[in-house]
Amino acid sequence: MPPTQKLQASDRRYTIANREALFGISLVVFHFLWWFGFAYGLGSKEVDEYTYILGFPAWFFYSCIIGFILISLLVFIIVKKFFVNIPLDEEESDI
Amino acid sequence: MNWEATLTLFLTVGIIFIIGLYASKRQMGSTNYMQDYYLGGRSLGGFVLAMTMTATYGSASSFIGGPGVAYNEGLGWVLLAVIQVVTGYFTLMILGKKFAIITKKYQSVTIIDYLKKRYDSHGVVILSSLSIIIFLFSAMAAQWIGGARLIESLTGLSYTTALFIFVGTVLIYVTLGGFRAVVTTDTVQGIIMFIGTLVLLIAVIIAGGGVENIIQDLKQENPNLISPYGAERTLTPTYVSSFWILVGVGVIALPQIAIRAMSYKSSASLHRALIIGTIVVGFIMLNMHLIGVFARPILPGIEIGDKVMPEIALHVLPTWLAGVVLAAPLAAIMSSVDSLLLLVSSTIVKDLYINYVNPDIEYKRMRRISTGVTAVLGIVVFLLAVQPPDLIIWLNLFAIGGLEAAFLWPIVLGLYWRKGNKYGALASMFTGITSYVIFEQWWQQPFGMHSVVSSLFLSLIAYVLFSLMTKDRQRPYIEI
Numbered sequence: 001m002p003p004t005q006k007l008q009a010s011d012r013r014y015t016i017a018n019r020e021a022l023f024g025i026s027l028v029v030f031h032f033l034w035w036f037g038f039a040y041g042l043g044s045k046e047v048d049e050y051t052y053i054l055g056f057p058a059w060f061f062y063s064c065i066i067g068f069i070l071i072s073l074l075v076f077i078i079v080k081k082f083f084v085n086i087p088l089d090e091e092e093s094d095i
Numbered sequence: 096m097n098w099e100a101t102l103t104l105f106l107t108v109g110i111i112f113i114i115g116l117y118a119s120k121r122q123m124g125s126t127n128y129m130q131d132y133y134l135g136g137r138s139l140g141g142f143v144l145a146m147t148m149t150a151t152y153g154s155a156s157s158f159i160g161g162p163g164v165a166y167n168e169g170l171g172w173v174l175l176a177v178i179q180v181v182t183g184y185f186t187l188m189i190l191g192k193k194f195a196i197i198t199k200k201y202q203s204v205t206i207i208d209y210l211k212k213r214y215d216s217h218g219v220v221i222l223s224s225l226s227i228i229i230f231l232f233s234a235m236a237a238q239w240i241g242g243a244r245l246i247e248s249l250t251g252l253s254y255t256t257a258l259f260i261f262v263g264t265v266l267i268y269v270t271l272g273g274f275r276a277v278v279t280t281d282t283v284q285g286i287i288m289f290i291g292t293l294v295l296l297i298a299v300i301i302a303g304g305g306v307e308n309i310i311q312d313l314k315q316e317n318p319n320l321i322s323p324y325g326a327e328r329t330l331t332p333t334y335v336s337s338f339w340i341l342v343g344v345g346v347i348a349l350p351q352i353a354i355r356a357m358s359y360k361s362s363a364s365l366h367r368a369l370i371i372g373t374i375v376v377g378f379i380m381l382n383m384h385l386i387g388v389f390a391r392p393i394l395p396g397i398e399i400g401d402k403v404m405p406e407i408a409l410h411v412l413p414t415w416l417a418g419v420v421l422a423a424p425l426a427a428i429m430s431s432v433d434s435l436l437l438l439v440s441s442t443i444v445k446d447l448y449i450n451y452v453n454p455d456i457e458y459k460r461m462r463r464i465s466t467g468v469t470a471v472l473g474i475v476v477f478l479l480a481v482q483p484p485d486l487i488i489w490l491n492l493f494a495i496g497g498l499e500a501a502f503l504w505p506i507v508l509g510l511y512w513r514k515g516n517k518y519g520a521l522a523s524m525f526t527g528i529t530s531y532v533i534f535e536q537w538w539q540q541p542f543g544m545h546s547v548v549s550s551l552f553l554s555l556i557a558y559v560l561f562s563l564m565t566k567d568r569q570r571p572y573i574e575i
Contacts, residue, residue: 021188028181057310064174083362087361
């Protein structure tokens, strides 16, 4: 393989890898906002004023339970929709 | 002595043991011993990758310590623990493909190997080897002790006997099998952890008369137990959110986790691992800690947090099933320990001995030395764990935060920032470790946050500043 072509091939893979890392960062920031926002947005009032969903206090239900389900779903969507299959070493042809 | 639980517990451990030995047999015929022993020949599929990440990360604290604290603090502690879902996707998304591509090019089989090729500096190799050996060795000893205590409390055997059984099992399959045996047993252990969590959760909810009942009982005892602030309202939002860093984002820098991000077979396995890993880690972390809280109205008045899990399992489940379910925390401890053992061994053999003592080592000798070092390490840890010295306990407190402070920026910025160089990496590691130890010792929770946050901030500044200041002294970094 001539060197220029090799460089281009790896550049393409790095562009993909960089883009996917940005997805990771965006997701982790969104995760934090959801988790923190619901926990203290709904949980900071008096305990007597809490509302309950399926027996759990609403803050906990949204922040922790729905939060976990939502993040799993987002990971699924991001991986299926936006992540690209690439070969990990040069010798391999496209998978 | 509780015969029924003992029997099922050991039966489960025995099955794991046999699977580990079987995996090691398959390794005998391999050609590239180093890559195979320490990295499983980079052949992990998606499911195995997800499970080994989960099992390595989930340790004594996820199954014993954490739920014990949740028992005392209430839902606020579950909130703090559940952010560990991040570990399921973040490490693999950030290190992900780039790490696998680059370490393949560099032909690195350890984290230090990667740092060595990236920064081309003996200082970096030695400093990072020492951090791994010191911090992980202590972390390992602490897990050893936790494993033995669990066997002791469940079976009634003496602590030393329990420790002996525990260490013996782990040692045999790690020395014989290497990475592949470790990840294979990790997979079985991960499955046991998942199912054990599910069974115990259902049993606890039934025993407590349903979620609604349990929550109202908790509220009646102390309303703070169902608030996000902890039983004594001591968990501040700032403190809780700093765990997003400590047990979420920062986990990327733990060598035992990061190495798994270079061991998978193809990008398809990475994709599958992302999805499975997130679900499995989240499920275990959320529910294990919930079980801890739910145990409170069912079995009030447990004074030692570490006893909550064994006692609630024996209380709500038939004895034989409690033995199987409690194999989950034991599996978690074993799978953390075996990865740590292998990592410390690889640091000594691959990163120090071969680099500095004997670079032209022949295959047979290398193989003997790897096995020998792993075995000797295990025995030393055993001896330490029989009578744990205070130093080990003290160091273990620093292990996770210390490793994160040392490795986060050198690993991540090494991948994504071309201008990062060895001066930056050295400064960052040094600043990270020292500032972390200083914070922990003299100024706990600076600005209301866990001290790892401030240390990571300082080590980031050190990395960037020193890399920029010395950019003329070093040839520019070229991606191969």
